[in-house]
Amino acid sequence: MKELIVATRNRGKIHEITALLAGLVDQVSSAADFADFPETIEDGVTFEDNALKKAREAARFTGLPALADDSGLAVDALDGCPGVFSARFAGEHAGDAANNALLLEKCHNIPEGQRQAAFVCVVAFVTPDGEEQLFTGRISGQILSSARGEGGFGYDPLFLVDGFDRSMAELTLAEKNGVSHRAQAIGKFLEYLRATELVKNVV
Numbered sequence: 751m752k753e754l755i756v757a758t759r760n761r762g763k764i765h766e767i768t769a770l771l772a773g774l775v776d777q778v779s780s781a782a783d784f785a786d787f788p789e790t791i792e793d794g795v796t797f798e799d800n801a802l803k804k805a806r807e808a809a810r811f812t813g814l815p816a817l818a819d820d821s822g823l824a825v826d827a828l829d830g831c832p833g834v835f836s837a838r839f840a841g842e843h844a845g846d847a848a849n850n851a852l853l854l855e856k857c858h859n860i861p862e863g864q865r866q867a868a869f870v871c872v873v874a875f876v877t878p879d880g881e882e883q884l885f886t887g888r889i890s891g892q893i894l895s896s897a898r899g900e901g902g903f904g905y906d907p908l909f910l911v912d913g914f915d916r917s918m919a920e921l922t923l924a925e926k927n928g929v930s931h932r933a934q935a936i937g938k939f940l941e942y943l944r945a946t947e948l949v950k951n952v953v
């Protein structure tokens with residue numbers, strides 16, 4: 751694919767997604783490359799609703815095929831919260847530090863062994879001529895009682911990845927991109943892209 755717009759201004763996501771698309775998309779641009787890129791109101795009740803809304807608006811605004819993800823952390827003992835509210839858990843303009851502090855507070859009384867959680871990512875691919883596809887990824891882990899590691903972004907320092915003795919923030923970018931919810935969803939998108947590009951080249 752020649753050109754694709756990734757509908758996010760989140761530097762952490764742009765960095766991860768661009769690395770994952772390398773080799774299959776010639777030019778990846780993002781919302782951060784446009785001064786007047788529209789701000790999508792994420793008022794959906796599911797990751798699917800929000801991802802589709804962001805991708806549709808980006809495809810309409812740029813006239814390019816658009817990829818958008820909606821993702822978040824779902825903690826079992828908090829009934830799946832913060833979920834779609836992950837980015838604004840501690841308030842509309844809260845940053846990672848405030849969100850992480852609130853997560854620690856909410857999980858304070860959850861005993862060891864009941865701290866299961868998952869990062870979930872839904873990727874929407876929308877083309878200007880109206881094609882729409884959804885892809886989902888999920889990774890399980892446990893909520894830590896204090897932050898560990900400097901890498902990644904968001905809740906990474908508080909998420910102990912199942913199968914690793916490290917938090918998501920203690921993984922390298924390559925390791926995170928080998929297992930993460932976002933990598934899994936984008937991996938499914940890439941499989942789809944390979945298959946459809948193959949068909950286009952044959953037809």
Ligand code: IMP
Nearest residue numbers: 819820821822823836837903904905906
């Ligand atoms: P979105 O931009 O509306 O999809 O919100 C995503 C929010 O979920 C981020 O701001 C983070 O708080 C959290 N999140 C999503 N993916 C990750 C991740 O890979 N690591 C840590 N936090 C994440």
